[in-house]
Amino acid sequence: MKPYDLIVIGSGAGGLTAAFTALGFGKRVLIVEKDRPGGECTWSGCVPSKALINQAKEVHIARKFATITVDSGAILERVRAVSEHVYEEETPEVLQKAGADYVNGFARFISPTRIEVGDKTYEGKKFVLATGSSPFVPPIPGLDQVDYLTNENFFQQATLPETVIVLGGGPIGMELAQAMHRLGVQVTLVEMMPEILSREEPEFSALIRQRLAAEGVRFEVGTKAVGVEKTSAGVRLNTEKGSETGTLEADNLLVAIGRAPNVNGMGLEDIGVDVDKGVKVNQHLQTSVKNIYACGDVAGPYLLSHMANFQGKIAAMNAILPINRSVDYSHVAWATFTDPEFARAGLTEQEARELHGDSIRVYRYDFAKLDRAKTKAGDVGLIKLIVSRRGKVLGAHIIGERAGELIAEVQVMKTLNLNFGKLQKVIHPYPTYADSLRQLSQQVFLDNILKHPVVSFFRSFGKAEKQTSE
Structure with missing residues (x-):
């Protein structure tokens, strides 16, 4: 059989993008998937988690007006139905109709141009590895003796537990902790670092923790998990915090510490x-074997679905076209879908100062000044914008309603290298959350004028002349 132009191993966000990119150029493509198309995003990540968050938010709002009971089993069924609905656009039949061949099974390389899937062999000119990642399970003594949860099996539960310990204060842990609590679960979150979301702006991480704590989520930060025991009621987590030891008990344990790339069993090291x-990939997403590329979680460095999509297109184009494109990570953005949402693009203030010194300009905007936020009781929000001396965006951090959408407008300005002060020229509908960015841009615009060398000179000259006359 004639070799495939491109064989894509894995059909999550990165793999599907790579496959459809190659199909768009008229290439012969084979997709190999060990489970079902869609990957983590469809089945255990973005889609079901946001569906659960939305259901939990509706319950949270309803409880402000009435006493209600929650059928968590029915809610989980609806969440799974959302995943199935999204899957309708990703089925093998859809992929085949688009022109790809599809094989279900685990792929193993037997040479740089050939793979085995079951008892069959397939040959390809180029390959894209898009095998994703799996939950990282820490080596905590006793953990392997209990039936703990991860995001992979969380959404397959018949019902939610009555009590749960969430191990890890990253985006997954925070989102699921709040959603479960709003659905009636008693949640204790344990984080080894001094603060949750430890890589983010400290004040924003603290604001999110305080908001969730006010709702009733219990936090144990700066606390290390050192052992797990099975009990008649569920699990016991042994902890250390400084010199103090402690125990926490719950019906179940959710491990949400991080992700580990799926690289085992494919014979990768055997072929170099x-x-x-x-x-490991270079700036073209090419591995050490020149006809094999990689994208998404298996390659990193950002384990985000939209980054897998971004990389998948570049990896596929570099594999099938003669001109290589380099991947650029200078404009990465992401969002955490707690309530309020948190979104970030670019550098933190500390990172910006380390790179650019004290020439940076830092702006803050509190939603307390925003008319749209005033119309909703309890609405809180904060924007922190970091720009260069000349007003170019270095970083932005937003906590509040629609933060994930608001960051996109900042991301456009940043990626296109536009001065943020120019945004004030754009008419924004009123009253909207986005109007906060227009107001913030007016501050940047005025400072751009005041800090212009000519204006600064005449301002300082005027001040000196005034002091002399006095």
Whole structure:
């Protein structure tokens, strides 16, 4: 059989994008998937988690007006139905109708151009590895003796537990902790670092923790999990905080510490592909074997679905076209879908100062000044914008309603290298959350004028002349 132009291993966000990109150029494509198309995003990540968050938010609002009971089993069924609905656009039949061949099974390389899937062999000119990642399970003594949860099996539960310990204060842990609590689960979140979302702006991380704590989520930060025991009622987590030891008990334990790239069992190292935790790639997303590329969680460095999509297109184009494109990570953005949402693009203030010194300008905007926020009781929000001396966006951090949408407007300005002060020229509908960015841009615009060398000179000259006359 004639070799495929491109064989894509994995059909999550990165794999599907790579496959459809190659199909768009008229290439012969084979997709190999060990489970079902859609990957983590469809089945255990973005889609079901946001469906659960939305259901929990509706319950949270309803409880402000009435006493209600929650059927968590029915809610989980609706969440799974959302995943199935999204899957309708990703089925093998859809992929085949688009022109791809599809094989279900685990792929193993037997040479740089050939793979085995079951008892069949397939040959390809180029490959894209898009095998994703799996929940990282820490080596905590006793953990392997209990039936703990991860995001992979969380949404397959018949019902939610009455009490749960969430291990990890990253985006997954925070989102699921709040959603479960709003659905009536008693939640204790344990985080080893001094603060949740430890890589973010400290004040924003603290604001989110305080908001969830006010709703009733219990936090144990700066606390290390050192052992797990099975009890008649569920699980016991042994902890250390400084010199103090403690125990926490619950019906179940959700491990949400991080992700580990899926690289095992494919024979990658046997054919010369460099693997160090994940698959090592160059700026073209090419592995150490020149006809094999990688994208998404298996390659990193950002384990985000939209980054897998971004990389998948570049990896596929570099594999099938003669001109190589480099991947650019200078404009990465993401959102955490707690309530309020948190979104970020670019650098933190500390990172910006380390790179640019004290020439940076930092702006803050409190939603307390925003008319749209005033129309909704309890609405809180904060924007922190970091720009260069000349007003170009270095970083932005937003906490509040629609933060995930608001960051996109900042991201456009940043990616196109536009001065943020120019945004004030754009008419924004009123009253909207986006109007906060227009108001913020007016501050940047005025400072751009005041800090212009000519204006600064005449302002300082005027001040000196005034002091002399006095």
